[in-house]
Amino acid sequence: MTMRVTFLGTSGAVPTTQRNTSSIFVNRDGDYLLFDCGEGTQRQMMRYGTGFAIDHLFVTHLHGDHVLGIPGLLQTWDFNERERPIAVHTPAGTRGNIKQLIQANGTTPSFPVRINEVSAGDVVLDRPEYEIRAIETAHRCASVGYVLDEDDRKGKFDREKAEEKFGIPPGPKYSKLHRGEPVEHEGETIQPEAVVGPPRPGRRFVYTGDTLPKESVIEASEGADLLVHDATFAEDRKERAKATAHSTAREAADVARQAGASTLALTHISTRYAASADQLVDEARDAFDGEVVLAEDGMERRVEFPDADEY
Ligand SMILES: [Zn+2]
Ligand SMILES: [Zn+2]
Numbered sequence: 157m158t159m160r161v162t163f164l165g166t167s168g169a170v171p172t173t174q175r176n177t178s179s180i181f182v183n184r185d186g187d188y189l190l191f192d193c194g195e196g197t198q199r200q201m202m203r204y205g206t207g208f209a210i211d212h213l214f215v216t217h218l219h220g221d222h223v224l225g226i227p228g229l230l231q232t233w234d235f236n237e238r239e240r241p242i243a244v245h246t247p248a249g250t251r252g253n254i255k256q257l258i259q260a261n262g263t264t265p266s267f268p269v270r271i272n273e274v275s276a277g278d279v280v281l282d283r284p285e286y287e288i289r290a291i292e293t294a295h296r297c298a299s300v301g302y303v304l305d306e307d308d309r310k311g312k313f314d315r316e317k318a319e320e321k322f323g324i325p326p327g328p329k330y331s332k333l334h335r336g337e338p339v340e341h342e343g344e345t346i347q348p349e350a351v352v353g354p355p356r357p358g359r360r361f362v363y364t365g366d367t368l369p370k371e372s373v374i375e376a377s378e379g380a381d382l383l384v385h386d387a388t389f390a391e392d393r394k395e396r397a398k399a400t401a402h403s404t405a406r407e408a409a410d411v412a413r414q415a416g417a418s419t420l421a422l423t424h425i426s427t428r429y430a431a432s433a434d435q436l437v438d439e440a441r442d443a444f445d446g447e448v449v450l451a452e453d454g455m456e457r458r459v460e461f462p463d464a465d466e467y
Contacts, residue, residue: 159459164200177221197225215246216365217299241268247298291376293367306358377415387422405436409444423451
């Protein structure tokens with residue numbers, strides 16, 4: 157079960173030659189999910205080879221650097237004779253804006269576009285193995301963040317016990333037990349509980365979009381494997397961050413620390429740090445012991461289970 161996160165755009169409000177405006181592509185075991193769609197996102201998708209087969213777009217808020225790529229992407233799908241519907245999830249009260257954006261050039265896509273208004277706490281997408289919920293953020297307009305939360309997964313398989321205590325050789329019986337089915341071995345029935353531990357939590361991915369540091373984000377990011385947080389400014393621009401309802405890298409790190417996240421990715425980087433964003437990384441590392449990465453366009457992160465299964 158792979159979860160791959162590709163950063164398509166990592167700049168703040170204005171793009172640079174190195175950073176495009178905000179967009180993140182998530183491939184969760186073949187489900188393609190797009191979070192925000194800044195101008196030029198479709199070209200970033202080509203450039204970084206993510207593919208276009210998206211059925212769900214999750215919009216954090218309506219600022220141009222997060223949505224201006226929507227008309228272009230839809231037009232390309234139109235040219236490619238897309239028939240599959242696309243769902244655009246967007247904060248409550250912004251349906252009209254999305255509609256205007258889609259019809260800006262006076263045409264309507266030939267495929268169905270479902271605009272779904274979401275509020276914090278809503279389960280936006282409910283899939284058999286995971287769900288995506290909207291979370292409360294604080295910006296200068298209607299906004300939400302998103303958390304992708306996997307269901308609990310199977311308990312850990314105790315290979316040593318299976319082999320040594322019960323004498324079961326590695327093979328299909330292992331996967332059967334791991335699936336929760338008893339097996340017969342040398343006239344004995346072995347119950348799965350004997351060799352399989354309690355269910356373990358699935359993975360958690362959080363994308364805040366633009367936001368001030370928020371308690372609700374800490375709560376939603378508890379134990380997150382990957383937290384992608386607004387880190388527009390360094391600490392010496394803290395007042396500016398507050399005035400524009402963004403976070404500093406240090407504030408993002410405080411959120412990650414309080415949430416007990418494993419990895420923090422700093423994104424939405426101001427043009428001020430176009431030459432070097434080392435200051436952001438250093439300040440975040442001072443406040444957070446987990447892994448800190450500076451998001452870059454084209455960067456890909458695999459979100460792994462902390463304890464992979466092996467037989
Ligand atoms: Zn922004
Ligand atoms: Zn914004």
